[in-house]
Amino acid sequence: MKISYLIFISFLFILLLFSITTYINYRQSRAVKANVEFVSTSGEIVRSTTRFQRNILNMVSGLRGYLLTGEKYFIQSYDSAAIENETILKELFTTIPDSSQRQRLTEISVLNNIWMDNFAAPLRQAKTLSIINDTNLHAFQKMYREKLLTGQEKEIQAKLTNKFREFSNYEYASRDDRKDVLARSVQNTGLISLYLTILSVLVSLIIVSFLAHRISSRILSMTNLANDIAAGNYSVHIPDDGKDELSSLSKVLNNMANKLSEYISTLKRKNQELDQFAHIVSHDLKAPLRGIDNVVSWIEEDHKDELSPKVNEYLRLVKERIVRGEALIAGILTYARIGKEVKQTEEVNVNRLLEEVVENVAYKKGLRFTIQPGMPTLYTERIPLFQVFSNLVSNAVKYHDKENGEIKIYHRDLGDGYEFFVEDNGPGISKVYHDKIFQIFQTLDDKGNFENTGVGLAIVRKILDAKNESIRITSEPGKGSIFSFTWSK
Numbered sequence: 001m002k003i004s005y006l007i008f009i010s011f012l013f014i015l016l017l018f019s020i021t022t023y024i025n026y027r028q029s030r031a032v033k034a035n036v037e038f039v040s041t042s043g044e045i046v047r048s049t050t051r052f053q054r055n056i057l058n059m060v061s062g063l064r065g066y067l068l069t070g071e072k073y074f075i076q077s078y079d080s081a082a083i084e085n086e087t088i089l090k091e092l093f094t095t096i097p098d099s100s101q102r103q104r105l106t107e108i109s110v111l112n113n114i115w116m117d118n119f120a121a122p123l124r125q126a127k128t129l130s131i132i133n134d135t136n137l138h139a140f141q142k143m144y145r146e147k148l149l150t151g152q153e154k155e156i157q158a159k160l161t162n163k164f165r166e167f168s169n170y171e172y173a174s175r176d177d178r179k180d181v182l183a184r185s186v187q188n189t190g191l192i193s194l195y196l197t198i199l200s201v202l203v204s205l206i207i208v209s210f211l212a213h214r215i216s217s218r219i220l221s222m223t224n225l226a227n228d229i230a231a232g233n234y235s236v237h238i239p240d241d242g243k244d245e246l247s248s249l250s251k252v253l254n255n256m257a258n259k260l261s262e263y264i265s266t267l268k269r270k271n272q273e274l275d276q277f278a279h280i281v282s283h284d285l286k287a288p289l290r291g292i293d294n295v296v297s298w299i300e301e302d303h304k305d306e307l308s309p310k311v312n313e314y315l316r317l318v319k320e321r322i323v324r325g326e327a328l329i330a331g332i333l334t335y336a337r338i339g340k341e342v343k344q345t346e347e348v349n350v351n352r353l354l355e356e357v358v359e360n361v362a363y364k365k366g367l368r369f370t371i372q373p374g375m376p377t378l379y380t381e382r383i384p385l386f387q388v389f390s391n392l393v394s395n396a397v398k399y400h401d402k403e404n405g406e407i408k409i410y411h412r413d414l415g416d417g418y419e420f421f422v423e424d425n426g427p428g429i430s431k432v433y434h435d436k437i438f439q440i441f442q443t444l445d446d447k448g449n450f451e452n453t454g455v456g457l458a459i460v461r462k463i464l465d466a467k468n469e470s471i472r473i474t475s476e477p478g479k480g481s482i483f484s485f486t487w488s489k
Contacts, residue, residue: 010207017200021193028189035182042175045095046168052088053164055081056112060157063120067127067144075124085112101170108163115156119147218250225253235261293322348382350375350420354409357389366403372410376418378489384463385487389422391456392483396424417469417488425480434473460485 062078065071089109096102123143130140147153221238228236236257238250296315299307307315354371378385389409396407408423429437438461464471464485475481 007211010211014200014204014207017196017203021196021200024189024192024196028185031182031185035178038178039175041095042171045092046171048088048092049164049167052085055085055088056160059120063124067123070127070131078120082116098174101167104163104167104170108160108167111156111160111163115153115160119153119156123147222250222253225257229257229260293319345380346382348378348380348385350378350411353382353386354389357386357393360390361393361397364397364400367397367400367405367407370406370408375411378487380487384467388460388463388485391460392422395456396422396426396481400424400426402426414486417486419484419486421482421484423480423482428477428479429473429475429481430477434475437473
């Protein structure tokens with residue numbers, strides 16, 4: 001399976017776990033809201049029931065006060081309480097969803113109506129008529145004794161009180177039950193949410209660890225492959241039979257290693273052939289050059305007096321061309337060997353190295369060398385450094401065109417390396433030729449000058465390139481030249 005698919009599926013799984021947790025919390029919030037609404041409604045029902053019961057008491061008190069005193073304000077209190085109870089009953093029947101509570105409310109309403117129809121209304125009417133004459137008064141007193149003193153009215157009031165108590169107790173009990181259910185639900189939801197969150201985190205860590213190990217281990221194997229290739233081991237291979245993106249990359253790297261192995265083998269073979277060619281050609285060329293030189297020497301020795309000055313001049317030119325040819329062959333061999341010698345590092349005192357360089361350079365009258373005191377001591381390869389200095393100094397001497405000249409050699413510290421300078425006050429070089437002079441067989445002097453082969457600076461550039469060092473030139477016509485190159489400590 002591709003890594004992108006695996007990451008996507010893992011993300012979906014983790015998202016599913018968090019979605020379930022969110023859904024459970026959402027359901028719990030709905031339950032809490034419903035319970036809050038239930039408690040609020042229950043409280044309103046209890047308050048309305050309490051008002052209803054209080055109004056019944058006010059009606060009983062108002063009726064008794066009117067029956068005893070005949071004052072109409074008692075009846076007004078009775079009527080207002082009765083009207084309010086009608087409204088309360090309508091609201092309660094609309095609000096109460098529980099069927100048992102509705103039954104209790106119906107029983108309370110029936111008992112209240114019985115009391116109003118059988119006791120309150122007749123006694124109220126009889127009391128109103130008793131004011132007119134004594135006959136009605138006697139009828140009222142008789143009814144009063146029958147209705148109130150027999151105890152039936154108290155029995156109905158007692159039933160009402162019990163019904164109200166049952167109604168309120170049931171409502172309080174329902175509210176407590178809902179609170180217990182909600183508390184258990186909240187507790188269970190919290191535990192479930194906690195477990196799901198822990199599970200999500202653990203699964204996420206497992207998935208991330210698996211992916212990190214899977215990807216990092218394979219990337220590490222690819223890094224090791226690249227390091228092995230960089231170290232010259234081209235036969236390495238990554239065993240990977242997967243079908244994901246990294247498997248494709250592994251196959252590409254394996255193919256690259258195989259191709260590099262083939263190319264390097266071919267390159268080594270070609271280099272060996274070139275080395276053999278260079279040695280064979282140089283040997284085959286040196287032999288005829290030495291033969292020509294011998295023939296010219298024999299002609300000069302045997303026919304010296306017979307030769308005209310013009311012929312002697314021609315023979316001199318031939319000898320110079322032979323010297324130049326031998327120098328070219330030696331330069332080619334030196335150029336070809338750069339980077340192939342066995343590296344031998346040793347302690348090199350640059351001051352003593354430069355003294356040896358100056359001693360080996362062909363002396364030119366009027367030139368003075370100035371070497372900065374305190375040149376550093378390096379632990380490096382001596383021969384390449386000697387070749388660089390020797391070619392730069394020889395180049396400065398060879399092209400110097402003044403009777404009195406100076407060649408300065410100095411350095412500066414770069415921290416992890418040094419920069420060395422070879423400065424002369426010779427003819428200088430135009431910027432147009434600053435790159436050209438480092439190409440092999442390229443020289444700015446006349447080709448007839450047998451000393452100039454155009455190999456020296458090319459050798460310098462190749463040595464420095466092989467060591468990842470740099471060289472630059474600062475020069476203008478008539479203002480001399482400064483060659484500077486870097487060398488690691």
